[in-house]
Amino acid sequence: MSKSKKEKPKIYKLGIKAGFLISAISAAFLFLAVWFWYDLAPKEAAFLALVSGGALFLIVYAVLFFLTYKRLETIERLFKNMARKRFMEYADVNTSRRDEIDYLMKQGIKSSRTIEREIQRLNRIENYRKEFIGDISHELKTPIFAIQGFIETLLNGALEDEEVNRDFLKKAMRNVNRLIYLTKDLMEISKLETGELKSEIDDIYLYEVLNDIIESLNYKAEKENIELIINEFDRNTRVKADKNQLKQVLINLIENGIKYNIPNGKVEVTVFTKPKQKHRVFLSVKDTGIGIDEKDIPRVTERFFRVDKSRSRERGGTGLGLAIVKHIMEAHGEKFMIESEPNVGSTFTISLRKSEPVHV
Numbered sequence: 001m002s003k004s005k006k007e008k009p010k011i012y013k014l015g016i017k018a019g020f021l022i023s024a025i026s027a028a029f030l031f032l033a034v035w036f037w038y039d040l041a042p043k044e045a046a047f048l049a050l051v052s053g054g055a056l057f058l059i060v061y062a063v064l065f066f067l068t069y070k071r072l073e074t075i076e077r078l079f080k081n082m083a084r085k086r087f088m089e090y091a092d093v094n095t096s097r098r099d100e101i102d103y104l105m106k107q108g109i110k111s112s113r114t115i116e117r118e119i120q121r122l123n124r125i126e127n128y129r130k131e132f133i134g135d136i137s138h139e140l141k142t143p144i145f146a147i148q149g150f151i152e153t154l155l156n157g158a159l160e161d162e163e164v165n166r167d168f169l170k171k172a173m174r175n176v177n178r179l180i181y182l183t184k185d186l187m188e189i190s191k192l193e194t195g196e197l198k199s200e201i202d203d204i205y206l207y208e209v210l211n212d213i214i215e216s217l218n219y220k221a222e223k224e225n226i227e228l229i230i231n232e233f234d235r236n237t238r239v240k241a242d243k244n245q246l247k248q249v250l251i252n253l254i255e256n257g258i259k260y261n262i263p264n265g266k267v268e269v270t271v272f273t274k275p276k277q278k279h280r281v282f283l284s285v286k287d288t289g290i291g292i293d294e295k296d297i298p299r300v301t302e303r304f305f306r307v308d309k310s311r312s313r314e315r316g317g318t319g320l321g322l323a324i325v326k327h328i329m330e331a332h333g334e335k336f337m338i339e340s341e342p343n344v345g346s347t348f349t350i351s352l353r354k355s356e357p358v359h360v
């Protein structure tokens with residue numbers, strides 16, 4: 001016999017116990033009562049007590065069965081399902097009697113839902129980790145093999161060749177730097193995607209955030225012959241955001257604008273408001289670059305997605321920048337929009353919650 005069959009109660013034991021106890025006590029009382037007060041012969045008194053005790057037993061059993069058996073069965077089903085990691089919707093379970101059994105049933109349903117949610121969350125993380133590890137090893141291979149190639153060539157004689165050794169070392173160094181950025185971005189995105197990294201929302205001055213990052217971005221723009229313009233905006237504009245995460249968003253967007261641009265192109269940062277959305281501030285990064293094909297726009301925020309892999313790689317891109325932006329904006333409960341036209345340019349816009357004005 002299987003274990004589950006053995007476990008299934010064939011008779012309602014609680015009903016038997018309660019019925020037996022109540023009927024035995026009542027029968028004993030009845031026996032004594034009719035024996036003493038009504039002067040019945042002990043045999044007759046015993047017979048009467050037995051019959052009424054039997055009847056009482058059936059009544060108690062039936063009442064308890066009706067009141068509790070179905071509900072105890074539901075509780076049993078609930079816990080068995082939980083043990084088998086099988087979850088179902090218990091919306092049809094009636095808990096309107098509001099007694100201890102209903103309370104237990106409610107608690108059981110609550111626990112079942114919590115466990116189900118937790119298992120789903122852990123499964124999601126597990127799947128995510130598996131996929132992520134696959135992606136990482138793929139992405140790490142390229143720079144590692146490149147470094148290996150340069151070192152091998154140097155060891156095979158190129159080290160003595162003054163004309164190429166510096167060049168090879170520089171290329172190896174570039175790949176090492178790529179590995180450093182890659183690991184930094186990987187840590188960040190993994191924390192963002194699993195929800196480990198929480199945003200610390202503060203009231204921050206947008207101007208200050210841009211000021212902190214502009215120097216290094218200007219340097220990059222100049223190197224690529226790109227004009228980086230920050231349009232004038234109210235320096236007192238404050239928004240509710242995590243300062244470091246917002247910096248990261250702006251760096252990723254502006255760097256892309258520089259990276260995927262054409263020679264002598266432009267990147268323009270504009271802060272603006274919309275009359276219908278008084279509690280929001282918008283920031284757009286517009287470039288005059290290569291643009292993105294319509295079909296690729298929804299995919300550029302997927303991690304490791306690059307429209308032109310070779311172009312991105314040659315510029316150190318791993319396809320994580322926009323995925324990080326998307327996650328940060330989601331964590332802020334804000335919007336991230338992309339408009340683009342191939343060979344014309346792209347505009348990336350984020351929305352931010354405005355802070356209350358400072359009263360002095």
Ligand SMILES: Nc1ncnc2c1ncn2[C@@H]1O[C@H](COP(=O)(O)OP(=O)(O)OP(=O)(O)O)[C@@H](O)[C@H]1O
Binds near residue numbers: 287318319321322323
């Ligand atoms: N401003 C842009 N103009 C044109 N294409 C863009 C622009 N920004 C992003 N893309 C495309 O979207 C892809 C994903 O961008 P993302 O910033 O996520 O990655 P990446 O720049 O390749 O690498 P990373 O930012 O991680 O160094 C890029 O590879 C590029 O093909």
Ligand SMILES: [Mg+2]
Binds near residue numbers: 252255317
């Ligand atoms: Mg990028």
